[in-house]
Amino acid sequence: MTVEQNINTEIMDKLTKVCLCKAIPRSKIKKAIAEGARTVAAVKRVTGAGSGNCCGRRCTPKIEEILGDYQEV
Ligand code: FES
Secondary structure: HHHHHHHHHHHHHHOOEEOOOOOOOOHHHHHHHHHOOOHHHHHHHHOOOOOOOOOOOOHHHHHHHHHHHHHHH
């Protein structure tokens, strides 16, 4: 990945909300994973994602996908 692609990814990670109810960006989810959260429950506990009105119905699949991407690398 080029430096420009890295910067674009970082910008998009800050702008893209994974948990819409709590306005938690993808960057915060990735940071939690990088700092050791390895399960959906751990990511939710650290970030506060999943505690909104939909009780994680919308963000849980997205968190699982990001965790999956992380484990593939
Ligand atoms: S989108 Fe995360 S709790 Fe609703």
